[in-house]
Amino acid sequence: MKIALITGTSSGFGLLTALELAKKGYRVIATMRDPEKRHRLLELAEKSAADRIEVWRMDVTKEEEIDGARKKLEDAYGKLDVLINNAGYATGGFFSEIEVSEWEKQFQTNFFGTVRVTRAFLPLIRKNGGGKIINISSVSGFFGFPGLGPYTASKHALEGFSESLRLELAPENIWVSLVEPAAYATDIWEKGLKNFSPENRPKFQQRLIKMAMKAGKTGSDPTEVARLIGKICDEEKPGLRYPVGKGARSLYRWKALLPWRLVERAVLKKLDG
Numbered sequence: 001m002k003i004a005l006i007t008g009t010s011s012g013f014g015l016l017t018a019l020e021l022a023k024k025g026y027r028v029i030a031t032m033r034d035p036e037k038r039h040r041l042l043e044l045a046e047k048s049a050a051d052r053i054e055v056w057r058m059d060v061t062k063e064e065e066i067d068g069a070r071k072k073l074e075d076a077y078g079k080l081d082v083l084i085n086n087a088g089y090a091t092g093g094f095f096s097e098i099e100v101s102e103w104e105k106q107f108q109t110n111f112f113g114t115v116r117v118t119r120a121f122l123p124l125i126r127k128n129g130g131g132k133i134i135n136i137s138s139v140s141g142f143f144g145f146p147g148l149g150p151y152t153a154s155k156h157a158l159e160g161f162s163e164s165l166r167l168e169l170a171p172e173n174i175w176v177s178l179v180e181p182a183a184y185a186t187d188i189w190e191k192g193l194k195n196f197s198p199e200n201r202p203k204f205q206q207r208l209i210k211m212a213m214k215a216g217k218t219g220s221d222p223t224e225v226a227r228l229i230g231k232i233c234d235e236e237k238p239g240l241r242y243p244v245g246k247g248a249r250s251l252y253r254w255k256a257l258l259p260w261r262l263v264e265r266a267v268l269k270k271l272d273g
């Protein structure tokens with residue numbers, strides 16, 4: 001039986017990926033920092049899938065909880081096939097308004113959380129003789145959106161780390177991949193933008209905040225991302241990058257192929273209305 005461990009499964013991509021992998025026959029270790037929130041996941045799971053899902057407590061910023069989950073997994077199954085580092089949030093705000101402590105918190109979850117969890121569970125993937133590590137990045141992992149500085153920086157760090165780790169682990173048949181979603185309708189927008197008010201600001205900032213709020217409301221169906229993650233799990237040697245969602249691939253190509261000045265002109269023109 002294949003074992004998959006996912007972080008941040010109380011909502012959004014994490015929850016939907018837990019359902020997707022359970023449907024595919026995986027034993028899913030659905031971790032969340034507050035297992036009281038498990039009902040949303042378990043109520044959506046069909047009976048046969050629910051039997052394959054175990055909800056465990058794990059906050060990715062808490063070393064002792066990660067270690068506890070690792071020991072429990074080692075005792076119960078002795079190996080891990082797939083690790084999905086999904087837990088994350090987005091700090092919305094303009095540079096001068098965000099305290100350094102907020103930057104640190106953002107990195108503690110989105111970047112160091114992934115580093116901590118990967119360090120803890122890698123030995124169990126090695127025991128399996130190979131496997132997959134899927135890191136949920138974002139289009140913000142390769143493009144610096146204004147008003148999302150800490151989030152963008154944390155996802156860029158995640159991308160560099162993942163590239164490096166992929167090359168280190170490929171000879172051991174362990175494949176590190178990045179999923180890079182555009183805007184999807186999950187709770188992340190409401191959580192990250194709730195204190196980011198467009199009132200009493202210069203026009204440029206107002207427009208930007210309204211665009212971000214709209215992106216959350218008109219975001220695509222997140223099951224698309226869960227299905228993609230399911231497909232990556234099926235691949236023997238998955239690739240490094242999977243941009244997904246409206247505009248993700250074209251943004252990736254623009255950034256890679258066009259001179260920065262042209263990209264910048266197009267973005268500033270759009271933001272200028």
Ligand SMILES: NC(=O)c1ccc[n+]([C@@H]2O[C@H](COP(=O)([O-])OP(=O)(O)OC[C@H]3O[C@@H](n4cnc5c(N)ncnc54)[C@H](OP(=O)(O)O)[C@@H]3O)[C@@H](O)[C@H]2O)c1
Pocket residue numbers: 007008009010011012013014032033034037058059060061086087088089090109113136137138139180181182183184185186187188189191219
């Ligand atoms: N939705 C999008 O448009 C989008 C686009 C690109 C990338 N992403 C990425 O996708 C991933 C999932 O986000 P989502 O959109 O599905 O948002 P979401 O619905 O808000 O889910 C985020 C999950 O992460 C959990 N989490 C946050 N901090 C945690 C911590 N310290 N330890 C453990 N779990 C923690 C949350 O738990 P709580 O319920 O306890 O807060 C929640 O389960 C994130 O990495 C995000 O950056 C999302």
